Amino acid sequence: MVNLKVDSETKNIELEVMLKGEDKPLSLKISDYKIVRDNGATFIDISNVESNREWINLMFDSFFKNRQIEIPQQYAPLLDIAL
Secondary structure (H helix, E strand, O other): OOOOEEOOOEEEEEEEEEEOOOOOOOOEEEEEEEEEEEOOOEEEEEEEEOOOOHHHHHHHHHOOOOEEEEEEOOHHHHHHHOO
């Protein structure tokens, strides 16, 4: 990981990672995320993702935009610390 910025007030996450075999870091900006708890399960709902890789933008728009993604129970407590 090259860089990670989390702003829990504005609900924004910026992430840069250097992937093996790549010349430039992968950049992600996650905007307006929400943590949702329902019936003992924890979900993250992400409204927008911007990346410097077009295929990631297309994948997010097709499969994840405005959908709740369940967080495995063993990792849910980490969200309270990190986000």
